[in-house]
Amino acid sequence: xxxxxxxxxxxxxxxxxxxxxxxxxxxxxxxxxxxxxxxxxxxxxxxxxxxxxxxxxxxxxxxxxxxxxxxxxxxxxxxxxxxxxxxxxxxxxxxxxxxxxxxxxxxxxxxxxxxxxxxxxxxxxxxxxxxxxxxxxxxxxxxxxxxxxxxxxxxxxxxxxxxxxxxxxxxxxxxxxxxxxxxxxxxxxxxxxxxxxxxxxxxxxxxxxxxxxxxxxxxxxxxxxxxxxxxxxxxxxxxxxxxxxxxxxxxxxxxxxxxxxxxxxxxxxxxxxxxxxxxxxxxxxxxxxxxxxxxxxxxxxxxxxxxxxxxxxxxxxxxxxxxxxxxxxxxxxxxxxxxxxxxxxxxxxxxxxxxxxxxxxxxxxxxxxxxxxxxxxxxxxxxxxxxxxxxxxxxxxxxxxxxxxxxxxxxxxxxxxxxxxxxxxxxxxxxxxxxxxxxxxxxxxxxxxxxxxxxxxxxxxxxxxxxxxxxxxxxxxxxxxxxxxxxxxxxxxxxxxxxxxxxxxxxxxxxxxxxxxxxxxxxxxxxxxxxxxxxxxxxxxxxxxxxxxxxxxxxxxxxxxxxxxxxxxxxxxxxxxxxxxx
Amino acid sequence: xxxxxxxxxxxxxxxxxxxxxxxxxxxxxxxxxxxxxxxxxxxxxxxxxxxxxxxxxxxxxxxxxxxxxxxxxxxxxxxxxxxxxxxxxxxxxxxxxxxxxxxxxxxxxxxxxxxxxxxxxxxxxxxxxxxxxxxxxxxxxxxxxxxxxxxxxxxxxxxxxxx
Ligand SMILES: Cc1cc2nc3c(=O)[nH]c(=O)nc-3n(C[C@H](O)[C@H](O)[C@H](O)COP(=O)(O)OP(=O)(O)OC[C@H]3O[C@@H](n4cnc5c(N)ncnc54)[C@H](O)[C@@H]3O)c2cc1C
Ligand SMILES: Cc1ncc(C[n+]2csc(CCOP(=O)(O)OP(=O)(O)O)c2C)c(N)n1
Ligand SMILES: [Mg+2]
Numbered sequence: 001x002x003x004x005x006x007x008x009x010x011x012x013x014x015x016x017x018x019x020x021x022x023x024x025x026x027x028x029x030x031x032x033x034x035x036x037x038x039x040x041x042x043x044x045x046x047x048x049x050x051x052x053x054x055x056x057x058x059x060x061x062x063x064x065x066x067x068x069x070x071x072x073x074x075x076x077x078x079x080x081x082x083x084x085x086x087x088x089x090x091x092x093x094x095x096x097x098x099x100x101x102x103x104x105x106x107x108x109x110x111x112x113x114x115x116x117x118x119x120x121x122x123x124x125x126x127x128x129x130x131x132x133x134x135x136x137x138x139x140x141x142x143x144x145x146x147x148x149x150x151x152x153x154x155x156x157x158x159x160x161x162x163x164x165x166x167x168x169x170x171x172x173x174x175x176x177x178x179x180x181x182x183x184x185x186x187x188x189x190x191x192x193x194x195x196x197x198x199x200x201x202x203x204x205x206x207x208x209x210x211x212x213x214x215x216x217x218x219x220x221x222x223x224x225x226x227x228x229x230x231x232x233x234x235x236x237x238x239x240x241x242x243x244x245x246x247x248x249x250x251x252x253x254x255x256x257x258x259x260x261x262x263x264x265x266x267x268x269x270x271x272x273x274x275x276x277x278x279x280x281x282x283x284x285x286x287x288x289x290x291x292x293x294x295x296x297x298x299x300x301x302x303x304x305x306x307x308x309x310x311x312x313x314x315x316x317x318x319x320x321x322x323x324x325x326x327x328x329x330x331x332x333x334x335x336x337x338x339x340x341x342x343x344x345x346x347x348x349x350x351x352x353x354x355x356x357x358x359x360x361x362x363x364x365x366x367x368x369x370x371x372x373x374x375x376x377x378x379x380x381x382x383x384x385x386x387x388x389x390x391x392x393x394x395x396x397x398x399x400x401x402x403x404x405x406x407x408x409x410x411x412x413x414x415x416x417x418x419x420x421x422x423x424x425x426x427x428x429x430x431x432x433x434x435x436x437x438x439x440x441x442x443x444x445x446x447x448x449x450x451x452x453x454x455x456x457x458x459x460x461x462x463x464x465x466x467x468x469x470x471x472x473x474x475x476x477x478x479x480x481x482x483x484x485x486x487x488x489x490x491x492x493x494x495x496x497x498x499x500x501x502x503x504x505x506x507x508x509x510x511x512x513x514x515x516x517x518x519x520x521x522x523x524x525x526x527x528x529x530x531x532x533x534x535x536x537x538x539x540x541x542x543x544x545x546x547x548x549x550x551x552x553x554x555x556x557x558x559x560x561x562x563x564x565x566x567x568x569x570x571x572x573x574x575x576x577x578x579x580x581x582x
Numbered sequence: 583x584x585x586x587x588x589x590x591x592x593x594x595x596x597x598x599x600x601x602x603x604x605x606x607x608x609x610x611x612x613x614x615x616x617x618x619x620x621x622x623x624x625x626x627x628x629x630x631x632x633x634x635x636x637x638x639x640x641x642x643x644x645x646x647x648x649x650x651x652x653x654x655x656x657x658x659x660x661x662x663x664x665x666x667x668x669x670x671x672x673x674x675x676x677x678x679x680x681x682x683x684x685x686x687x688x689x690x691x692x693x694x695x696x697x698x699x700x701x702x703x704x705x706x707x708x709x710x711x712x713x714x715x716x717x718x719x720x721x722x723x724x725x726x727x728x729x730x731x732x733x734x735x736x737x738x739x740x741x742x743x744x745x
Contacts, residue, residue, distance in 0.1 A: 129650040185653040309644040
C-alpha cells in the first residue's frame with residue numbers, strides 16, 4: 001500500500017529512509033510544518049543549536065568524522081543567511097552536507113515578504129548544487145538526489161530550499177523513497193584512465209627522488225589504507241596537507257610531516273628537490289606551493305583527483321588522472337606489481353637509499369619531531385600543550401580546531417595515525433568552527449575522547465554552543481591556547497608591520513572563562529605552570545561525562561615555524577625561527 | 583583567444599544563473615550569450631563566447647561541465663563550425679544616405695525589415711565579424727539602436743551535440 005504523507009512528513013520520513021543519524025537545526029516560521037512533522041513522527045534525533053552557523057559546523061564535524069553527509073535544517077531569511085558561513089566552510093573543504101532551508105510561501109516569493117531571502121541565489125557560489133522545491137510530490141526524489149550529489153564524486157554541500165506551503169500538513173501525497181537515482185547531467189568519474197595509470201606507474205618506479213603528496217581527498221575517498229600500502233611497498237616518503245593529516249600514519253618512519261606554509265622543513269625540502277611527485281587528492285593550494293613559478297622545479301607530477309578542475313588548475317600536471325582515489329590506487333598498485341615482476345631492480349634502490357639519507361639529514365637538522373625546535377620560556381609554550389594533549393590521549397583523540405596559531409601547533413605536534421581524526425577548517429579558515437564541530441563529532445562517537453584546540457579569539461565566535469553542549473551532554477574537552485592575542489594576526493604584524501598590533505589585542509576585556517564554564521554548568525580550569533600541565537590535562541580527560549575547558553596561559557610571543565618566505569619564495573624558502581632562514 | 587562554447591543544459595529555473603554566476607565568480611568574461619529551449623523541451627541550448635588562454639579555457643570548460651545542470655558541452659572553436667549572430671539595427675535614413683544605406687545593406691545581404699519616413703530597421707545575420715564590419719561600414723550614418731542576439735553555433739558535418 002502506498003502511504004499518503006504531507007510535504008513536511010515526507011521530509012521527516014525521507015531523512016529516516018536515508019539513514020540520517022542527526023539533524024542539526026533551529027526552528028522558525030517557514031519550517032514549522034517540518035518541525036511539527038519531526039515532533040510527531042520521526043526517529044531521527046534533532047539537535048537544537050544556539051546559532052545556525054553552529055548547526056552547519058556541527059553537521060560538518062559529524063560528516064568529517066563519519067564520512068556520512070551532515071544534515072542541517074534552518075528557517076528562511078536570517079536562519080538561512082546564518083548558515084552561509086558554515087556552508088562555505090564545507091564547500092571549500094569538499095565536505096558532504098545537505099542543508100534544508102525554509103522559504104516563504106510560493107506565492108509570496110519575490111515580494112520582499114517577511115523573512116524572505118533568495119537562498120538559492122546567495123548560496124549559489126558555495127554549494128555543489130541546490131534545489132528549490134516546486135511541488136511536494138518532488139520531495140523524495142529531490143532529497144535522494146541531494147544526498148547522492150553531496151556524497152559522491154568530489155563531495156560538497158547541497159541546499160534544498162522549501163517554500164512553506166509545500167510542507168503544509170493538510171495536503172497529502174503518495175510517498176515512495178527511491179533506492180537510487182540516475183541523473184543524465186551528473187556522472188562523476190568511477191575509475192581512472194588505464195593508459196594514464198600505466199604511464200604513472202612507469203614514471204613512479206623510475207624516480208630517484210620521489211615523494212607522495214597526499215591531501216584531503218584521500219581521507220574523503222577512504223583511500224588511506226591503499227595509499228599506505230603503496231607508500232610502504234615502494235618505500236617512498238609521504239607528506240600530507242593540512243587537510244590530509246591522518247591519511248598516512250604520522251608515526252610511520254616514512255612520514256615527513258605536513259608540507260606548505262607552516263609545513264615541516266624536511267617535507268618542504270623533499271618536495272622542492274624531488275624528481276617525481278605523486279599528488280593524490282590534493283589541490284596544490286597556495287598555502288602549499290608558495291610561488292607557483294618556483295614550485296618544485298625538477299619534478300614531474302602525477303596528479304590523481306576525482307575533480308578534473310583540480311588538475312592543472314595552479315600547477316600543470318605531467319600525468320593527470322581523473323578518478324576516485326580508491327579505484328585509481330588499486331589499479332596503480334596492480335600496475336606497479338606487474339612492472340616490478342618484470343623489472344625487479346625498480347625502483348633504483350641505491351638512489352632511494354641516498355634520497356632517504358638526505359631526508360634524514362634534513363629531519364635531524366630542523367625536523368619538528370627530532371629535537372626541541374621552540375625556545376625556552378618561563379611560560380608554557382603552545383607546542384608543549386599539544387604534546388601533553390597527545391600524550392594524555394595516547395594519540396587516539398578526535399581533535400577539532402579553530403583557526404590561528406593554535407591550529408598550526410595542533411597540526412604540527414599532534415601525530416595523527418588515522419584518517420578522520422583531525423577536523424579543521426582549512427580552505428575557508430573559519431574561526432568559530434572548532435566547538436560546534438567537536439559537538440558533531442562527539443555525538444557521532446559518544447565514547448571517544450574529543451578535544452577542541454582553540455584560542456581565546458576563536459572560541460568566542462561560537463561560544464554560545466556551550467549551552468547546546470549542556471543540553472545534549474557532549475563532554476568535549478576544550479583546550480584553549482590562551483595568548484591573549486589574535487595570535488596569527490599578531491605574528492604577521494610582527495613579521496610584516498614592525499609589531500604594530502592593529503586590533504589584535506582585547507586589552508582587559510576577556511571573560512573569566514572558568515566562571516563562564518560554571519555558568520553553563522561545565523568545568524573550567526586555568527593552567528599557568530608547565531609543572532601542572534600534564535596533571536590538569538589528565539584530570540580533564542578523566543572527567544568523561546563533563547565538558548571541561550582548560551584555559552592554558554601560554555607564551556604570547558611565540559610564532560609558528562617553519563613559515564614560508566613570501567612573496568617570491570619557493571617551497572624551500574622558510575623562516576625556521578625569528579632570526580633563522582633557510 | 584576567442585572561443586565559442588555551446589552546451590545543453592536542463593531547462594530548469596536557475597540553470598542560467600549558475601552558468602553566468604560561474605563566470606563572474608571565477609573572474610572569466612562572457613562576451614556574448616545566447617540561450618533558448620531546443621526541440622526537446624527539457625533541454626536548453628546555451629552558447630557563449632569568451633576569450634582566454636588555453637589554460638583558462640580548460641578551467642572554464644571543466645567548471646561548466648561540473649555544473650549539475652549542464653548536461654553536455656562542446657567548444658565549437660576546436661573544430662569546423664558555423665556561427666551566426668543576428669543583428670537588428672535602426673538607422674536614420676534620410677536624403678542621399680537613404681539610398682546609400684540600402685546599397686550597403688544589399689552588399690551585406692541584409693534585409694530592411696521596417697521602413698519609416700526617416701528610419702530603416704535592418705536585419706543582418708552572420709559571423710560576429712561580419713556584423714562588426716557592417717556597423718563599421720555605417721560610419722557616416724546615424725545609428726539609432728543596435729540589438730544583437732549573441733552568437734549561436736553548431737558544428738559542421740556529422741558531429742552533433744545531443745544526448
Ligand atoms: C591558518 C592556515 C594555515 C594553513 N597552512 C597550511 C599549510 O601550511 N599547509 C597546508 O597543506 N595547508 C595549509 N592550510 C590549508 C589550506 O588553505 C588548504 O585548505 C589545504 O592546503 C588544502 O588541502 P588539500 O590540497 O588536501 O585539498 P582539499 O581541500 O582537502 O581538497 C581535496 C581534493 O581532493 C579531491 N578529492 C575529493 N574526494 C576525492 C576522491 N574520492 N578521490 C580523488 N580525489 C578526491 C578534491 O577534488 C580536491 O581537489 C592552512 C589553512 C589555514 C587556515
Ligand atoms: C571568521 C574569521 N575572521 C577572521 C579571521 C582572520 N584570522 C585568522 S587567525 C586569527 C586570530 C585567531 O586568534 P585566536 O583564536 O586567539 O588564535 P591564535 O592565533 O591566537 O592561536 C584571525 C583573526 C578568520 N580566519 N576567520
Ligand atoms: Mg589567541
